[in-house]
Amino acid sequence: xxxxxxxxxxxxxxxxxxxxxxxxxxxxxxxxxxxxxxxxxxxxxxxxxxxxxxxxxxxxxxxxxxxxxxxxxxxxxxxxxxxxxxxxxxxxxxxxxxxxxxxxxxxxxxxxxxxxxxxxxxxxxxxxxxxxxxxxxxxxxxxxxxxxxxxxxxxxxxxxxxxxxxxxxxxxxxxxxxxxxxxxxxxxxxxxxxxxxxxxxxxxxxxxxxxxxxxxxxxxxxxxxxxxxxxxxxxxxxxxxxxxxxxxxxxxxxxxxxxxxxxxxxxxxxxxxxxxxxxxxxxxxxxxxxxxxxxxxxxxxxxxxxxxxxxxxxxxxxxxxxxxxxxxxxxxxxxxxxxxxxxxxxxxx
Amino acid sequence: xxxxxxxxxxxxxxxxxxxxxxxxxxxxxxxxxxxxxxxxxxxxxxxxxxxxxxxxxxxxxxxxxxxxxxxxxxxxxxxxxxxxxxxxxxxxxxxxxxxxxxxxxxxxxxxxxxxxxxxxxxxxxxxxxxxxxxxxxxxxxxxxxxxxxxxxxxxxxxxxxxxxxxxxxxxxxxxxxxxxxxxxxxxxxxxx
Numbered sequence: 312x313x314x315x316x317x318x319x320x321x322x323x324x325x326x327x328x329x330x331x332x333x334x335x336x337x338x339x340x341x342x343x344x345x346x347x348x349x350x351x352x353x354x355x356x357x358x359x360x361x362x363x364x365x366x367x368x369x370x371x372x373x374x375x376x377x378x379x380x381x382x383x384x385x386x387x388x389x390x391x392x393x394x395x396x397x398x399x400x401x402x403x404x405x406x407x408x409x410x411x412x413x414x415x416x417x418x419x420x421x422x423x424x425x426x427x428x429x430x431x432x433x434x435x436x437x438x439x440x441x442x443x444x445x446x447x448x449x450x451x452x453x454x455x456x457x458x459x460x461x462x463x464x465x466x467x468x469x470x471x472x473x474x475x476x477x478x479x480x481x482x483x484x485x486x487x488x489x490x491x492x493x494x495x496x497x498x499x500x501x502x503x504x505x506x507x508x509x510x511x512x513x514x515x516x517x518x519x520x521x522x523x524x525x526x527x528x529x530x531x532x533x534x535x536x537x538x539x540x541x542x543x544x545x546x547x548x549x550x551x552x553x554x555x556x557x558x559x560x561x562x563x564x565x566x567x568x569x570x571x572x573x574x575x576x577x578x579x580x581x582x583x584x585x586x587x588x589x590x591x592x593x594x595x596x597x598x599x600x601x602x603x604x605x606x607x608x609x610x611x612x613x614x615x616x617x618x619x620x621x622x623x624x625x626x627x628x629x630x631x632x633x634x635x636x637x638x639x640x641x642x643x644x645x646x647x648x649x650x651x652x653x654x655x656x657x658x659x660x
Numbered sequence: 661x662x663x664x665x666x667x668x669x670x671x672x673x674x675x676x677x678x679x680x681x682x683x684x685x686x687x688x689x690x691x692x693x694x695x696x697x698x699x700x701x702x703x704x705x706x707x708x709x710x711x712x713x714x715x716x717x718x719x720x721x722x723x724x725x726x727x728x729x730x731x732x733x734x735x736x737x738x739x740x741x742x743x744x745x746x747x748x749x750x751x752x753x754x755x756x757x758x759x760x761x762x763x764x765x766x767x768x769x770x771x772x773x774x775x776x777x778x779x780x781x782x783x784x785x786x787x788x789x790x791x792x793x794x795x796x797x798x799x800x801x802x803x804x805x806x807x808x809x810x811x812x813x814x815x816x817x818x819x820x821x822x823x824x825x826x827x828x829x830x831x832x833x834x835x836x837x838x839x840x841x842x843x844x845x846x847x848x849x850x851x852x
Contacts, residue, residue, distance in 0.1 A: 313845045315832045319801035322779045325698035332707040333690045337683060339711030340718060344679045411712045592746055599708070622708070 335415070342414030408590050408601060409583035413576040416625050417489055420572075425649035426450050428570025429660060436641040437634070447655050448567040452479040455655070464658040477504050481564035488577035493584055500564070500581050501556040508544070510553060518543055551608065554585045558605050562618060565627055569647040575625035582618075585609060595619060595628055667731035671724045682721065686714055689735050692803065696739055699802055701746070709746060713739045733809040736799065740813060781837040788835060793828035796821060 427449040434442045445463040447455040454474040457463025480503035488496035498511040507524035509517035521543040532540060544552055561581045568574030582588055587608035593600050599622035606615050614635040619628040627645045634640030650660055665673070665681075667688070673681035693713060697706035717738045724734060786794050792814055799810035811821025832838055 313842060313849060315829055315838060315842065316797075316801050318778060318782055318838065318841060318845070319797060319832075322782055323699065323802040325695055326703040328694040328698060328703060328707055328710070332710060333694065335707070336690070336710035336714055337686060340683065340686060340714035341679075343715040343718060344682070408712065411715055414715070415711060 335418070338418035339411055339414045342418050343410065407583045408592070409579045409603070412601065412620075412622065412625055413489070413579040413583070415623075416572045416576040416579070423571060423649065425570070425651045425654075427650055427652050427655065428568060429648045429650045429655065430566060430569060431646040431648070432566075432643055433645075434641055434643045436639050438639075445660075446566070447650070447652075448478070448482075448570075449652055450571075452482075453652075454478060454567070460658050460660050463660075464656055467652065467656040478563060478567045480504075481560045482568040482571075482574055485561065485564040485568060485574045485577035485581065486571075488581045489573040493580060496577070496581055497553065497557055497584055500560045501553050503560050503564075504556065506556060508549065508552060508556070510549075551587075551611070554587060554609050555611070557581055557585055558588070558609050558616070562616075562630070565618075569627050569645070570649045572625070575620075579620070579625055592622065593619075598628070599623065600628055666729040668724070668726045668729050671721050671731065672726065674718070675722060682718055685731060686717075689732050692732060693735050693739050696736055696803055697743070699798070700743055705746070709739070709742050713742045716742060728812070733805060733812040736803060736805070737813040737815070740795065778841055781841055785832050785835040785838045789828055789831055792816070793824055793831070796825045797828045797832065800825065 427447055430446040430448070432444050432446060434444075443458065445457045445459060447457075447463060447467065452474050453472040455463060455466040455471060456473060457466050481500065484496060484499035484503050487499055495511075501508060501510050507520050509520040512520070525540045529540065532538070561578045564574060565578045568578075582603060585605065587606045589604045589606060591602045591604070593602050600619050601622045603618045603620070604615060605618075607613055610616075615633060617631040617633075619630070620626060621628055626647055629642060629644045631642050632640060648660070654660060667685055670681040670685040674685070690710070694706060694710055697709055697713070700706075701709065713735070717735055720738070724731065728734065786797070789797070795814060796807075796810050796816075799805045799813055800807060803810075805813070807821050807825055808818040810825070811818050814821070816824065833842065
């Protein structure tokens with residue numbers, strides 16, 4: 312007598328996984344194990360190339376101070392400070408799809424052709440004609456921009472290197488993050504751009520940096536009728552400000568180094584440390600993607616930004632910034648190619 | 661001669677820093693967990709999720725109940741959660757996956773018996789069940805788990821699992837399409 316369980320058993324067959332898939336999955340596991348056991352101490356025109364408008368956090372009065380201070384104060388990423396321990400919440404995130412994808416990218420390894428990454432960005436915004444830019448980032452840190460192959464070739468030929476040092480520092484931090492301790496990597500990526508947070512430094516030193524920054528912006532505050540300067544951010548406020556830097560600088564690093572799998576892996580690992588980033592699986596144009604939505608908590612309570620990356624390679628697909636108040640909404644789509652500087656100069660892209 | 665360590669022992673060893681022990685555990689169960697995933701989400705996505713399952717299991721291994729020597733039901737539970745996370749994270753405009761993904765393009769059933777296409781009927785009937793009933797049924801029928809182990813996957817006491825499985829079987833048996841299939845198949849069997 313056949314019963315319902317027999318019928319069910321009859322349809323149990325499934326297409327078997329490829330043999331290599333088991334090995335891939337074990338490699339991902341090994342990479343995650345490495346992360347867990349890694350020693351903690353292991354080791355303006357430019358804006359055109361960035362994806363969408365950089366959103367500096369607007370955390371009330373504290374943010375105003377920090378943002379203003381960011382313009383004036385450069386805190387170099389000194390190698391000295393002991394990195395804070397990775398909070399439990401970050402360690403628990405080890406199963407995050409971002410960490411898994413990062414591990415997969417790292418594990419896939421492979422050699423890197425060419426000596427530069429070409430990012431062809433198309434930006435569309437309401438009421439404005441689509442803007443296409445050819446952004447060429449060489450592996451040794453130079454940066455050239457053109458509106459097409461021809462003008463890019465001219466920029467390279469004329470040596471119009473627009474690198475300002477910040478992008479290089481961001482990419483370097485992402486490279487470190489691919490294998491290094493996340494807490495130290497966060498400090499590096501935040502310090503890749505000017506800020507007065509003094510992450511990872513002793514409190515006394517942080518207070519000094521903050522006071523110096525506040526002294527420089529005191530006049531602006533007074534003009535705005537604000538007499539009380541913001542205090543040194545600590546706790547949640549500090550975390551939120553740091554998250555804002557991590558998001559902006561990581562996305563910049565991806566914009567410059569997406570041709571390098573280690574940069575992509577590092578950026579994904581850095582973004583996995585931001586609790587205000589939501590991850591979703593989706594599909595765009597037939598390719599499986601992950602959408603990373605940085606919510607308002609990453610931007611001081613207002614606005615959001617959505618970054619879409621290929622779910623298998625981490626390669627950027629698009630970046631969406633919804634309209635928000637005075638900020639015009641925009642959609643950037645990307646093509647990332649590995650090329651040689653010589654070919655770019657010769658217009659052979 | 662020393663016998664192979666039990667799964668629970670491998671987990672304990674991994675907690676003491678022996679990473680190879682956890683990889684050994686993975687090797688023991690990867691075919692079964694891979695098949696579990698493939699039956700529910702198709703081969704391609706199963707391959708994507710498998711690494712996530714191992715990482716999640718490794719991350720949460722400290723919570724493993726060492727009174728259970730065999731870890732397969734626990735690993736199925738981790739895989740079950742990975743699938744749920746995956747479906748939950750899909751954007752709202754995409755239909756929430758049910759059992760449709762089980763309908764892989766690779767379907768040997770048709771080759772076995774081309775006269776009666778039972779698979780769509782059964783999938784439709786499964787889709788009518790509550791998710792935990794469906795999962796219980798398939799854990800027992802497809803993954804060859806005992807009812808108690810299937811309950812363990814879902815965090816259900818054995819008694820509850822038995823009752824729920826019974827209800828699920830009755831619901832499946834009396835679903836019109838399945839009832840017709842059962843009648844046909846039993847008649848054919850009798851005639852042969």
